[in-house]
Amino acid sequence: MILFYNILDVSAYNAFVLWREIDPDWNRNKLHKGRLFLEELGKSLVRISSSTMWLLVLVLLGLLFVIRWYRQSQILENLSDKYVFITGCDTGFGNLLAKQLDKRGMKVLASCLTEKGAEKLKKETSSRLQTTILDISDSKNVSSVADWVSRIVGDRGLWGLVNNAAIPGSMAPLGWQKKNDFVKVLEVNVLGMIDVTLTLLPQVRKAQGRIVNVSSIAGRLALIPGGYNISKYCVEVFSDTLR
Numbered sequence: 001m002i003l004f005y006n007i008l009d010v011s012a013y014n015a016f017v018l019w020r021e022i023d024p025d026w027n028r029n030k031l032h033k034g035r036l037f038l039e040e041l042g043k044s045l046v047r048i049s050s051s052t053m054w055l056l057v058l059v060l061l062g063l064l065f066v067i068r069w070y071r072q073s074q075i076l077e078n079l080s081d082k083y084v085f086i087t088g089c090d091t092g093f094g095n096l097l098a099k100q101l102d103k104r105g106m107k108v109l110a111s112c113l114t115e116k117g118a119e120k121l122k123k124e125t126s127s128r129l130q131t132t133i134l135d136i137s138d139s140k141n142v143s144s145v146a147d148w149v150s151r152i153v154g155d156r157g158l159w160g161l162v163n164n165a166a167i168p169g170s171m172a173p174l175g176w177q178k179k180n181d182f183v184k185v186l187e188v189n190v191l192g193m194i195d196v197t198l199t200l201l202p203q204v205r206k207a208q209g210r211i212v213n214v215s216s217i218a219g220r221l222a223l224i225p226g227g228y229n230i231s232k233y234c235v236e237v238f239s240d241t242l243r
């Protein structure tokens with residue numbers, strides 16, 4: 001601001017000098033008055049800008065306070081009376097999520113593809129966490145697990161459903177692949193996920209709960225040949241249609 005004032009002052013002075021040379025009647029007195037006027041103008045500009053700066057600081061602090069308050073208000077309370085069902089908890093993200101939510105006191109219903117995975121998870125978690133065996137591409141298995149869930153959650157319903165289970169399928173160059181290479185991956189990653197969601201939807205509605213479908217960057221960009229990429233695009237579209 002001060003730099004701006006100095007530039008203004010110097011260039012105004014130059015203008016006055018030029019004007020005096022053009023107009024012979026110009027006298028030093030007028031030039032002096034002009035300079036005083038510009039000095040006053042510059043000072044009030046500096047005064048205005050410092051009060052504006054403080055106002056801006058106050059507005060920014062207020063904004064930070066509102067954002068913090070909003071984020072705090074989004075944090076859930078009473079986690080201990082909420083049920084969350086997760087698919088594919090043998091390994092990877094599903095396994096880690098089941099452990100994390102269990103640590104935070106939620107009632108986790110963890111489904112694993114194998115007995116071995118379920119037993120291992122049970123050993124590593126609290127008695128709150130319950131496991132079941134589920135192959136999401138098997139409709140009969142899905143509906144029997146849905147009955148198991150509804151018996152446990154009762155009138156409370158299911159607060160969270162996490163569709164995590166998926167397989168990578170074949171990632172060989174397209175020319176090497178056959179229709180069947182696509183079938184298995186789409187059966188698990190797409191039809192399995194849809195089956196689990198639709199079967200458990202009444203329980204989720206009861207609790208006015210949330211559905212989390214685990215997608216991937218492969219649901220936004222065509223990066224990998226084969227069914228996986230296609231399946232993750234489907235996850236995106238299915239999630240959009242659920243909204």
Ligand SMILES: NC(=O)c1ccc[n+]([C@@H]2O[C@H](COP(=O)([O-])OP(=O)(O)OC[C@H]3O[C@@H](n4cnc5c(N)ncnc54)[C@H](OP(=O)(O)O)[C@@H]3O)[C@@H](O)[C@H]2O)c1
Pocket residue numbers: 087088089090091092093094112113114117134135136137163164165166167188192214215216217
């Ligand atoms: N890892 C990544 O970099 C990455 C990146 C983007 C998105 N994702 C997504 O994140 C999710 C988890 O991936 P992850 O890396 O944790 O993979 P992961 O370790 O292979 O976990 C997937 C889980 O699903 C299980 N599963 C496989 N087929 C199943 C079926 N038919 N029914 C039920 N469960 C089945 C697997 O059991 P088994 O172990 O017994 O086979 C495994 O426990 C997936 O949806 C994946 O697409 C992963």
